[in-house]
Amino acid sequence: MSKFLKKLLKGVLADEELSKVYSSFDMIGDIAIIKIPDSLLTKKNIIGEVILQSIKNLKSVFLQRSSVSGEYRLRGLEVIAGDEKYVTYYREYGCKFLVNVATSYFSPRLSTERLRISNLVSPGEIVVNMFAGVGTFSVIMAKKHQIKVYNIDSNLDAYILSIINSKINRLKDRVFSIHGDSQEVLRSNSFKDRIDRVLLPLPERAHEFVDISINCLKPSGGHLHFFSHIKSDTKSQVVPTSEAYIRNLFSKYNFEIKHTQIVRDVAPRIYQTVTDLFIFK
Ligand SMILES: C[S@@+](CC[C@H](N)C(=O)[O-])C[C@H]1O[C@@H](n2cnc3c(N)ncnc32)[C@H](O)[C@@H]1O
Structure with missing residues (x-):
């Protein structure tokens, strides 16, 4: 996934910016959740759009604004491309799960x-x-x-x-x-x-x-x-x-x-x- 993200963003970000991109992101059904370093936050919408356009059937890209915290172990999310839609189906080992990422x-x-x-x-x-x-x-x-x-x-x-x-x-x-x-x-x-x-x-x-x-x-x-x-x-x-x-x-x-x-x-x-x-x- 790490190389995949850098490959997607090549030509969109300068080489120095590319080197700062975090190595992986979560794909949960038709939702992607990514972390972006503070120094690249001004580029968050471009990054989100590139991911949205490059992955088939993806509906929403969220920026993870805060780490998992609190009793319920939730993370702060901000939509940066696509729909502000938090509910999706996720499939794993032949099972199907309804998930609300928020x-x-x-x-x-x-x-x-x-x-x-x-x-x-x-x-x-x-x-x-x-x-x-x-x-x-x-x-x-x-x-x-x-x-x-x-x-x-x-x-x-x-x-x-x-x-x-x-x-x-x-x-x-x-x-x-x-x-x-x-x-x-x-x-x-x-x-x-x-x-x-x-x-x-x-x-x-x-x-x-x-x-x-x-x-x-x-x-x-x-x-x-x-x-x-x-x-x-x-x-x-x-x-x-x-x-x-x-x-x-x-x-x-x-x-x-x-x-x-x-x-x-x-x-x-x-x-x-x-x-x-x-x-x-
Ligand atoms: C790290 S998550 C684990 C979720 C799940 N095992 C999974 O793999 O997706 C921890 C869960 O524990 C719940 N939790 C936290 N404190 C709890 C408590 N005292 N009693 C019951 N559930 C609690 C949270 O709401 C959260 O859903």
């Missing part, structure tokens, strides 16, 4: 991770997705396996979209959505000791939910997929640093780390990682 979190960059985790699931499992967003992880795993998944999200818009996404993928009898704070929802006894697998895809705050996620795992134990943000000067140290963090965080529990990997870079020297753990109760 009111709910969604990232196409987690696609490989969604497939990886869905490949670890076994038929018959009961899964909780504690920070489900529009329900992408849940739909992809329930499409592959005969399982039950409970989505939880505190953002009303994400919750509504997750219900729609369960319905349009014909998974109404496998994927269920609950609106609320995961801590509160899981505290209710209906989840205690009933769950095989819990996803915690909220790297900024997952550490606050360790006890409650383990509380709902079956007495025979269960799997956690725990997302973290790890600071590291070198890429080679990210996995060892992440596993040391996990060992400390889970020290009062009996557990085995099955796997840790980098999901993506989120800022200079900050990486998102995921660790798969099995908890013995």
Whole structure:
């Protein structure tokens, strides 16, 4: 994607300006979201128009004005070409998702991770997705396996979209959505000791939910997929640093780390990682 963007803008921007263009952008259905450095903001509309004209079926190009933030993990967006339209359909691994890029979190960059985790699931499992967003992880795993998944999200818009996404993928009898704070929802006894697998895809705050996620795992134990943000000067140290963090965080529990990997870079020297753990109760 990096070379693609520079190639598109060659002849439109001077060589010095081209060298400042960020390496990639997100394509979500017929919407493109790009970041532009401050020094090129005066060129934002030309850049947007070139992208709009060059990609077939693209309807809107948004400038990402602020990084993902707040409880709902939203980013500030400004339309720079095409329609000011925030809702689109996004397709992944044979599933279809209705997404609103302004009111709910969604990232196409987690696609490989969604497939990886869905490949670890076994038929018959009961899964909780504690920070489900529009329900992408849940739909992809329930499409592959005969399982039950409970989505939880505190953002009303994400919750509504997750219900729609369960319905349009014909998974109404496998994927269920609950609106609320995961801590509160899981505290209710209906989840205690009933769950095989819990996803915690909220790297900024997952550490606050360790006890409650383990509380709902079956007495025979269960799997956690725990997302973290790890600071590291070198890429080679990210996995060892992440596993040391996990060992400390889970020290009062009996557990085995099955796997840790980098999901993506989120800022200079900050990486998102995921660790798969099995908890013995
Ligand atoms: C990083 S997004 C993950 C979205 C989803 N897993 C995906 O891959 O698209 C985190 C989600 O957690 C939700 N969230 C944040 N705090 C929460 C809480 N305490 N309880 C439930 N959901 C929460 C946000 O609204 C957001 O949709």
